[in-house]
Every structure is written in C-alpha cells, then in structure tokens.
Amino acid sequence: MRKFFFLENLIEKVWHSKNIFSLLLFPLSLIYISIIYLRRTLYQLGLISITKINAPTIVVGNIVAGGTGKTPLVIWLAKYFKGKGFLPGIVSRGYGGTYLSNIELVKPTSNPLLVGDEPVIIARNTNCPVVVAKKRAKGAKELVEKYNCNIILCDDGMQHYSLARDIEIAVIDGQRRFGNNYCFPAGPLREPKNRIFKADLIVSKYNARTCEHKMDYTYNQLVSLNELPKTIPVSDLHGMTVHAIAGINNPDHFFSYLRSHKLELIIHKFPDHYSFTKDDVRFDDNFPVVMTEKDAVKCLNYSSDKHWYVPISAELPKSFIYDLDKLMEKIING
DSSP: OHHHHHHHHHHHHHHTSOOHHHHHHHHHHHHHHHHHHHHHHHHHTTSSOOBOOSSOEEEEEOSBSSOOSHHHHHHHHHHHHHHTTOOEEEEEOOTTOOOOSSEEEEOTTSOHHHHOHHHHHHHHHHOSOEEEESSHHHHHHHHHHHHOOSEEEEESOTTOTTBOOSEEEEEEETTTTTTTSOBTTTSSBSSOGGGGGGSSEEEEESOOOTTOEEEEEEEOOEEESSSTTOEEOGGGGTTOEEEEEEOSSSTHHHHHHHHHTTOEEEEEEOOTTOOOOHHHHOOSSOOOEEEEHHHHTTTGGGOOTTEEEEOEEEEOOHHHHHHHHHHHHHHHTO
C-alpha cells in the first residue's frame, strides 16, 4: 500500500506541474497525441464503424484521468429524464469489474467486484436499467431492444467513438482542472485540452468558468450499512472521533465535510476502486466508521452497527437545465 501511495503521489506531482519529469516524458505524449488524432480520423472517415442507437444518446465523460464527478451527474440525469416521462437506460464499462460476459445487467444488489462499484451505485440510486458492457454500443443497443429504454446515458464514454452520441457532456474537476495541460504520459489528459470545447455542455465540479455549468454536491444524512435504510444526521457524531475511510480519487472534500461537522478523523485512504477486506474496515475500538457510498457498496459484508456512509447528490444550475432542454428539443424535433 505504501508503494502505491508513493507512486500515486509521484504521478500527482508530475502531472500537475511542469517539471523535469513531465518534460522528459513530453516526446512520448506527442506520439500518444498522434495516435489519438489518427484514431479519431479513422472514425470520421468511416473506416471504423460507428453504431447509432435508436434512442437519444447522451455521453458523459471527461478528458482527464481520474474521477471528476461523472457518476453523480449520470444519476442526476437519469432522475431528471425519468421526471420528464422518459425511461432512461445507463451503460458503463464497469471499471474494475471482473464480469466475463459481453453484457451484464446490474442490479442494486449486484456484486461490485463483478460489475464495478459505480454501476452498482447508479442502479441503487436510479431504479433504471443499468448494464455494463465490454463494448458500450452493444450495451446501449440491448437497453433499447430488451429493456425498452428510450434514452441512453453512457457513463464515461467520451473517447469511445464507436457509440454515436446526440449530446456530449464533459465533466471537469473545477479545482484541479487539466493539471499541467499535457497528455499521457507527461500529464493527465486523455485527449488534447481543446477537445473539451467540442462537447455540447461542460460541467465543472465546485468551480466554473465562462461557458461552464457549476456542479455542486449535497452531502446527505448518514446511512447505516448494517441497518438499511436507517439514517442519522451527521450532527449526531458532533465532537466524536471517527474512522474516515475513502477509496476514491481526490477524497479531500469528503474529509473536509466531516471536519466541518466537528468530527475528529482517523483517516484511512485507499486507492480509487479499491477492493476492501474485513481488516480494512473493522477496528479494535468503538469509534464510528464513516465512508463514501462508493466504498460502502463493497463493504456491506463487513459492516456492523458502527458503519455509516455519506450519500451525495449533484446540484445543477438552471442554466444547465435550460441548455440541456434546448438540445433535447432539437433531437426530438429532428
């Protein structure tokens, strides 16, 4: 674990500043960029096929490695379109999942080690058909043909051009932005920075600049892992010492939220998408254990009455809703 965090911290320093290491790696980034442009050109020329789904398709993605807040936004979109009378279906690659079939239906009770943690969270929070698929286009097609979905949300698919999209939403971490603005391996960018401006909508978490829609998070009441759906306000733990567990990308906001409620934290940081064991979350004391929902779905079998998670929900401005509705009108009206 220590070796992992040493490597993670090193990559963080290299990717978020222009330094001797990033400059040495820059020639490799130029090769990477050339491959990116070649691949995109092959799609544009029709030399690699693109699948068009018989339903409006919205791709939510980013151009930076690591988490930017896509999953809460996908959940928000699913609930929004359900409220407008649509039957959304969500397709994901299921990062970290070990499923062997080409397409796997995800249920709220699915094993996150099999299908990935984020698809399980989406299924739990939307009550919509969710599939993980090795090829997103095939998963999206199944959602339409087998589950009668009439709008498709693709979680993390900006670089997967084989699936045609009607709307593309790019998500940015408004604080970390684009790091040193270099592509792999010299920096965190999956594609050159100007790619972001080809998206139909840009959503920025926490902070937004011109032409970006700010996305905030609401932290909800603590939920018991052991007695679902029991909840308590976080203020019930005011002044207490708690074990704070996070296996997510950039967990500082989560820890800051807990500290803002006067909790004394014993911090346990793990890699993103980490597969927990019992020893990781059980401790020889009576302190409460608080974690993110992304971690909680993987820790249910190890829980006790001391284990809680903090669900979050995305908040989007009226400007985002207005622009989204305008785009949908164009699609529906042809």
